[in-house]
Amino acid sequence: MTSIATTPVNTSHEAARVRSRQLEAELRQDPGRFRVLTGDRPTGPLHVGHLFGTLANRVRLQNLGVEVMVLIADYQTITDRESPASLPADVLGLIADYLAVGIDPDRATIFAHSQVEQLNQLMLPFLSLVSVAEVARNPTVKDEVASAGQAAMSALMFTYPVHQAADILFCHANLVPVGSDQLPHIELTRTIARRFNDRYSPGHRHFPEPEGLLSQAPLILGMDGGKMSKSRGNAIALAASEDETARLIRRAKTDGDREISYEPARRPEVSNLVLLAALCLQRSPEDVAAEVGGGGAGGLKRVLTDALNERLRPLRKRRRELADDPAYLGSVLRAGTERAREIAEATLGDVRELMHNTY
Ligand code: TRP
Numbered sequence: 001m002t003s004i005a006t007t008p009v010n011t012s013h014e015a016a017r018v019r020s021r022q023l024e025a026e027l028r029q030d031p032g033r034f035r036v037l038t039g040d041r042p043t044g045p046l047h048v049g050h051l052f053g054t055l056a057n058r059v060r061l062q063n064l065g066v067e068v069m070v071l072i073a074d075y076q077t078i079t080d081r082e083s084p085a086s087l088p089a090d091v092l093g094l095i096a097d098y099l100a101v102g103i104d105p106d107r108a109t110i111f112a113h114s115q116v117e118q119l120n121q122l123m124l125p126f127l128s129l130v131s132v133a134e135v136a137r138n139p140t141v142k143d144e145v146a147s148a149g150q151a152a153m154s155a156l157m158f159t160y161p162v163h164q165a166a167d168i169l170f171c172h173a174n175l176v177p178v179g180s181d182q183l184p185h186i187e188l189t190r191t192i193a194r195r196f197n198d199r200y201s202p203g204h205r206h207f208p209e210p211e212g213l214l215s216q217a218p219l220i221l222g223m224d225g226g227k228m229s230k231s232r233g234n235a236i237a238l239a240a241s242e243d244e245t246a247r248l249i250r251r252a253k254t255d256g257d258r259e260i261s262y263e264p265a266r267r268p269e270v271s272n273l274v275l276l277a278a279l280c281l282q283r284s285p286e287d288v289a290a291e292v293g294g295g296g297a298g299g300l301k302r303v304l305t306d307a308l309n310e311r312l313r314p315l316r317k318r319r320r321e322l323a324d325d326p327a328y329l330g331s332v333l334r335a336g337t338e339r340a341r342e343i344a345e346a347t348l349g350d351v352r353e354l355m356h357n358t359y
Helices: 013-029 048-064 087-101 117-121 123-127 132-136 139-148 160-169 180-200 242-250 268-281 285-323 326-354
Strands: 035-040 067-072 109-112 175-178 211-214
Touching (some): 013 211, 035 048, 048 087, 048 175, 067 326, 087 109, 087 326, 117 123, 117 326, 139 160, 139 180, 160 180, 175 180, 242 285, 268 285, 285 326
Parallel strands (some): 035 067, 035 175, 067 109
């Protein structure tokens, strides 16, 4: 696999947006030049925010002919979980979500990073290439320090952006779909790749410097107008029943204005419901708002409930069938893990050679 030309990328959102537009054109022209890595922490069922935010994009990239690696970041859950006992069920549930939305295990590689020891071993040389101060500057790490406190934070949490670099570089991925909050992670990964190349592989760029692909997907809020998240109880899971979906939408926050409009800045909660219905119906939000018109919040909620349940019906049916066949889900994970291991083993072998660790 050849990699894309290295263009200087700065972390500013605007520059990343411009570059992402170029990348989209390159993706359409020559999908075979890209290997995409994306992933999720297995912390529970994926929801409609994931569907319209990242899952649909992965399926789109896969269908363009791009190689997609889907990482289940199970090691990232050990820093903030009381008990790991639900992990196996969460991991299989995640795979069911992936396959139900259309990720095709014959084309994409789905794997859990705890099962790929050669990937994890890359963290050692990578840790040697960044300073403590550089890691501490990462905004997500900073947030954690601010909320947990430096003294209470685990060293694994502190170094997790370096682990993420290993997740990306082990397979020489050159493209990582991200939200703008993740751009600093990509920047650190690029720094690690560049320093590794400079120190151990001068003259031949061993690791690509991966680029972030900013999502064009709109942000979907939870039913209370906050960030959609399972832990806030404001998320509609892909696996939720039609009744649960109706219940969650019925309780959704709206405002007192009967006339429904699409004005995200002025009416964020109502506009979010309009947008979600529009995405399901593949129509413009303005159109959907006009159709509900004076029907008020009740009218809007009925339209959204029907639209969402209808949009999710085939996906949910497929998901139920998959969930009934854990042996199949396990076999998908084992096949993906096997492939990830082959890749990681080759990379670690090369890294050992380049670092003169072969005796
Ligand atoms: N941190 C990501 C999340 O919380 C998951 C993840 C782990 C990831 N390693 C990654 C995403 C590498 C992209 C690239 O969802």
